[in-house]
Amino acid sequence: MGDLLAQLGSVLASVMFVWAIIQQYFPYNIRNFFDKYSQRFLTFFYPYIQITFNEFTGERFKRSEAYSAIETYLGTTSSMQAKRFKADIIKNNTQPLALSMDDHEEVADEFNGVKVYWASGKNILKSQSFSFYPNTDEKRYYKLTFHKRHRELIFGPYLNHVLKEGREIKVKNRLRKLYTNNGSQWSHVVFEHPASFQTLAMDPVKKQEIVDDLTTFSNAEEFYNRIGRAWKRGYLLYGPPGTGKSTMIAAMANFLCYDIYDLELTAVKDNTELRRLLIETSSKSIIVIEDIDCSMDLTGQRKKDKEEPEESDPAKKPVKPPENESKASKVTLSGLLNFVDGLWSACGGDRLIVFTTNHVEKLDPALIRRGRMDKHIELSYCGFEAFRVLARNYLYLETHDLFEKIRGLLEETQMTPADVAENLMPKTSPADVEGCLRSLIEALENTKEEKRIEEEEKRKKESAAAVTAAAEEKDEIKVAKLVENGSNGSI
Numbered sequence: 366m367g368d369l370l371a372q373l374g375s376v377l378a379s380v381m382f383v384w385a386i387i388q389q390y391f392p393y394n395i396r397n398f399f400d401k402y403s404q405r406f407l408t409f410f411y412p413y414i415q416i417t418f419n420e421f422t423g424e425r426f427k428r429s430e431a432y433s434a435i436e437t438y439l440g441t442t443s444s445m446q447a448k449r450f451k452a453d454i455i456k457n458n459t460q461p462l463a464l465s466m467d468d469h470e471e472v473a474d475e476f477n478g479v480k481v482y483w484a485s486g487k488n489i490l491k492s493q494s495f496s497f498y499p500n501t502d503e504k505r506y507y508k509l510t511f512h513k514r515h516r517e518l519i520f521g522p523y524l525n526h527v528l529k530e531g532r533e534i535k536v537k538n539r540l541r542k543l544y545t546n547n548g549s550q551w552s553h554v555v556f557e558h559p560a561s562f563q564t565l566a567m568d569p570v571k572k573q574e575i576v577d578d579l580t581t582f583s584n585a586e587e588f589y590n591r592i593g594r595a596w597k598r599g600y601l602l603y604g605p606p607g608t609g610k611s612t613m614i615a616a617m618a619n620f621l622c623y624d625i626y627d628l629e630l631t632a633v634k635d636n637t638e639l640r641r642l643l644i645e646t647s648s649k650s651i652i653v654i655e656d657i658d659c660s661m662d663l664t665g666q667r668k669k670d671k672e673e674p675e676e677s678d679p680a681k682k683p684v685k686p687p688e689n690e691s692k693a694s695k696v697t698l699s700g701l702l703n704f705v706d707g708l709w710s711a712c713g714g715d716r717l718i719v720f721t722t723n724h725v726e727k728l729d730p731a732l733i734r735r736g737r738m739d740k741h742i743e744l745s746y747c748g749f750e751a752f753r754v755l756a757r758n759y760l761y762l763e764t765h766d767l768f769e770k771i772r773g774l775l776e777e778t779q780m781t782p783a784d785v786a787e788n789l790m791p792k793t794s795p796a797d798v799e800g801c802l803r804s805l806i807e808a809l810e811n812t813k814e815e816k817r818i819e820e821e822e823k824r825k826k827e828s829a830a831a832v833t834a835a836a837e838e839k840d841e842i843k844v845a846k847l848v849e850n851g852s853n854g855s856i
């Protein structure tokens with residue numbers, strides 16, 4: 366046995382030696398000739414198929430998307446098998462490093478019970494001309510090997526699975542961005558908002574419904590293709606200031622790993638500019654228009670005659686530029702509707718459109734009808750369940766004797782989650798839990814008292830108005846009687 370191995374070893378060594386000599390000394394075309402015929406010879410007996418994915422294809426400096434997706438996919442799949450990795454910092458909240466297989470490593474993968482083999486390698490081409498960047502002549506590739514009887518499974522479902530998984534991991538690992546528009550240009554910063562659905566204070570049933578809806582949407586590419594609709598979904602978030610609309614958008618972006626495009630409509634000149642901005646948005650993004658009722662007169666002619674309710678938040682009063690102001694935005698309701706309706710569906714990929722408003726009743730029904738805004742979500746005053754989330758977030762508190770009292774007060778008053786959160790914010794370290802809860806109770810009682818006084822004053826005003834109206838009515842009757850008597854000649 367030992368002899369046989371020794372002989373095998375020496376045969377292998379001689380073959381490798383001859384191959385090394387061919388590689389080293391024989392001209393390119395002779396090598397090519399050997400390659401070609403040895404391959405033909407091998408494929409005759411060899412039952413395996415090989416596919417090579419090169420790092421650069423076609424355009425010299427454009428990295429192949431498939432190669433990059435495979436690299437990411439194998440980074441996760443190979444983590445238990447490979448011994449040498451390449452690492453890169455990704456500065457992501459959840460994971461600091463992205464791993465990928467180093468050159469000349471080989472790993473196995475399994476799909477539907479079928480085993481396949483991936484190998485990484487590189488060709489070093491000798492540059493014909495002088496180059497300052499010798500590294501650019503390294504050509505990396507991944508080679509996939511599998512038995513030829515699995516050809517259909519691998520060419521179809523398996524490769525789709527690898528590319529899809531790879532892209533998804535890449536999306537999760539990337540640094541996400543928050544884009545804002547300055548007129549017709551997007552500029553961006555890194556998006557690092559810590560909000561999540563766990564920390565969002567709202568009714569848990571409603572919250573779960575939203576999470577499920579988002580999950581279904583983000584996995585529904587095939588469904589949207591099949592029914593012939595653009596892969597997009599509209600959300601309308603409405604409710605008083607400080608109830609968590611903006612926080613929910615950040616939580617959605619973190620949950621789906623999407624970028625955010627915060628569109629400032631008042632800075633957009635006209636419909637053409639709006640169209641350009643929207644077409645420039647990338648897939649896997651949330652396009653947000655905050656305070657849509659204040660952004661401009663989107664309601665068109667229809668609302669002009671109606672009396673508009675007074676805006677309680679002075680910062681959100683609609684900005685109405687002077688008539689002759691040349692910079693005034695000319696974006697129209699129909700311009701916006703065209704995009705929400707899917708004229709821009711030509712740009713593929715999934716996008717969420719989110720509108721927020723404090724006054725849902727002010728919006729034109731055309732803008733928010735189902736199909737345009739698929740989901741209407743009301744964010745309202747803080748209920749007991751929402752309070753419990755805040756207590757957990759701010760004070761690590763699951764239960765407390767004062768909870769029942771707080772429950773009662775929350776049912777009787779209207780306090781926004783922002784105000785509740787402010788009261789629960791620890792003022793000392795370590796947190797004085799009872800002190801925070803008492804400060805909240807005091808704030809709730811003050812709000813309740815203010816509401817009582819307000820209602821009493823309103824009642825007083827209403828009864829005073831009723832008395833005046835009755836007196837006026839009496840006077841009118843008297844006058845009418847006098848007039849009637851006068852016409853009868855009795856005055």
Ligand SMILES: Nc1ncnc2c1ncn2[C@@H]1O[C@H](COP(=O)(O)OP(=O)(O)OP(=O)(O)O)[C@@H](O)[C@H]1O
Nearest residue numbers: 564565566605606607608609610611612782783786
């Ligand atoms: N439901 C909530 N859950 C957790 N935190 C909340 C919630 N609502 C408000 N907050 C807290 O209050 C602050 C203000 O909330 P946010 O900006 O989301 O309110 P909003 O509804 O967007 O208000 P506006 O209508 O004025 O834009 C947030 O920074 C957050 O800390």
Ligand SMILES: [Mg+2]
Nearest residue numbers: 610611612655
């Ligand atoms: Mg907001």
